[in-house]
Amino acid sequence: MNGDDRNPLARGRVATRLPAQDLDRARRFYSEQLGLQPAEEAPGGLLYRCGGAEFQVFRSEGNSPGTFTQMSWEVDDIEAVVAELKRRGVVFEEFDLPSVYGGARTHDGVVQVENYLSTRAPGARGARGAWFRDSEGNMLGIGQPLDLS
Known part of the structure; x- marks a missing residue:
């Protein structure tokens, strides 16, 4: 659980904020x-709403480091989502994951992560994942929870 229900943060909604130097370019992306x-x-x-959550892309003078996942979506069929986004021009990252996540390598942008806690599938200990950057350099992810137990 989330601990003490009297804690105002435990009762609060979480909403992601992503910086954009060029808001029009971000809107197009x-x-x-x-x-x-x-x-x-x-x-x-x-302000965008997806699946009961929200995220905001806000005008910022600063650059996004894009060195870590800043926001992600959990989906039911990662291959279908990746294929559709590639069709729309999204370029997926290819890289090796650290050993804490199984040390796997992406293949066609997708990798299976062994040591991952899912937010949508409690008890799941794995996921298939893919990452891409938006027009502003923010690292975004897509995950499909797997039950590897």
Whole structure:
């Protein structure tokens, strides 16, 4: 569980915020490559809603390091999602994972991760994953929980 229910953070909603130096470029990427439209817009940001959660892309002077997963989606069929996003022009990362995650290598952008806690499938200890960068350099991921028990 999340601990003390009197803790205001334990009762709060989590929402991701992703920086963008060029908000118009980011809007085009999220629309054309990911097929997402903002649910709300303001001069300094775009709010998106997906699967009961939300994330905001906000205007920022700083650069995203893009060296770690900043946000991810859990899906039922990672191969279908990766294929559709590739068709839309998304480029997936190819790399070796650290040994703590099984030391596997991506193949066609997808890898099986042995040591992963799923947020959607409690008790699952593995996932298939893929990563890509948005137009602003933010590292985004896609995961499909697996039950490896």
